[in-house]
Amino acid sequence: MTTVLKLGGSVVTDKDEPETVDRAALTDAADAIAEANGDLVVVHGGGSFGHPSAAAHGVTDAAGTHDAAGIREIHDAMGELNAAVVGALQDRDVPALPVRPLSVAYRDDGGGTAFPSEPVATMLAERFVPVAHGDVVAQRGAGATILSGDEIVTLLAERLDADRVGVCSTVPGVLDGDGEVIDRIDDFEAVASALGESEATDVTGGMAAKIRALLELETPASVFGPAQLRTFLSGGRPGTLVARDSTP
Amino acid sequence: MTTVLKLGGSVVTDKDEPETVDRAALTDAADAIAEANGDLVVVHGGGSFGHPSAAAHGVTDAAGTHDAAGIREIHDAMGELNAAVVGALQDRDVPALPVRPLSVAYRDDGGGTAFPSEPVATMLAERFVPVAHGDVVAQRGAGATILSGDEIVTLLAERLDADRVGVCSTVPGVLDGDGEVIDRIDDFEAVASALGESEATDVTGGMAAKIRALLELETPASVFGPAQLRTFLSGGRPGTLVARDSTP
Secondary structure, eight states, X not given: OEEEEEEOHHHHBOTTSTTOBOHHHHHHHHHHHHTOOSEEEEEEOOHHHHXXXXXXXXXXSSSOBOOXXXXXXXXXXXXXXXXXXXXXXXXXXXXXXXXXXXXXXXXOTTOOEEOOOHHHHHHHHTTOEEEEEOEEEEETTTEEEEEOHHHHHHHHHHHTTOSEEEEEOSSSSOBOTTSOBOSEESOHHHHHHHHOSOOTTOTTOOHHHHHHHHTTOSSOXXXXXXXXXXXXXXXXXXXXXXXXXXXX | OEEEEEEOHHHHXXXXXXXXXXXXXXXXXXXXXHTOOXXXXXXXXXXXXXXXXXXXXXXXXXXXXXXXXXXXXXXXXXXXXXXXXXXXXXXXXXXXXXXXXXXHOEEOTTOOEEOOOHHHHHHHHTTOEEEEEOEEEEETTTEEEEEOHHHHHHHHHXXXXXXXXXXXXXXXXOBOTTSOBOSEESOHHHHHHHHOSOOTTOTTOOHHHHXXXXXXXXXXXXXXXXXXXXXXXXXXXXXXEEOSSSOO
């Protein structure tokens, strides 16, 4: 049983304070993960770490840069958050190890992304918990662009043939126009108007982009809030189930 | 023209002081690299950074560990040195980017090592200078083991079909029993007695291991000292040429 878990950047950081870890939230998440069984891959977003420096250098998933110092600044900010997440997990005896996308992922000149999964699979085989993150990666013809944690989740879930995918965000699920959690999504257009536009401050897109990507997966995905992380990790399906066909 | 350059750990660190960068030597090396042309991949060793923590945790290229905290300690020590090397290069406007082997390389249960080179090749195509380092990597059946900078040099030189390989060590070349630089080595046994045993404190082997690995390459390699780095990078062949056949 292989689970790919996304921890939203807004879950583990204080999004209003630059480069600030939300220690209480990170501790809660680490406690829940420490109780989980099976192979687990954790992918976290940037929150107040990656997004400000990416914005400062004008780098998005579509707009690249050849400025090595700028790339390093974004990558180092994400490395700092990654070290906090890996450290919090190791403090709870979770054998977490860092996986830095800049070192392993790459893009072709059409924006197609490859994330070789063998290093992660080897870690899983040895009972480690790989912890990857949204990052800046080299792209042919563009220098380097942003690879979001959400895209890494879908790439790794596919390559690892994951059994379960969980996206832990700050909301208890995907919300409809009335603020109610949608039980299930199998078609983007049916919910597009409720999802609205991506938040402008998040270079990697908001909920709409997440749902589009999750609908491309064979594996059904659950979108839920931090309070439901234990439920998900113990086999439950809290929040919104995103599945492109009727197989539950 | 693709060049793979190894910067010995003993060149860029003070090997007698734990986790201490040799700033003067690193600055000199960065100055020389800033003047080089063509595609360049830099790989550095551990020196006083990687080796002490690897030894403290009993990890070698053959003896693995499942202790995630120990792996992280070794990896972080190497990350600190890598940041110093990348930083020194960027200070001279070399578009250096870090490549962390734990994220990209992996070993099978026979100790065979894979180092996917596409991320590095993508960086090179975009005129970046990837900077990798000896590291600890996941190995099936063993947890994680040491992957030496020397082994990375041979793996990347093969995968990238490098035109030139340079190994910059603290000595001006491979020395014979009288302390004289050997001009050329095409057979390990012919020089084995002169090379002697590996230094016991270096978990990844000394000159003998380097020569064995370099003789496996199609590309001829030059082994030289820091004073000859400019000569090598400008196309010269200082020190000892290690080439397994008679093609120069």
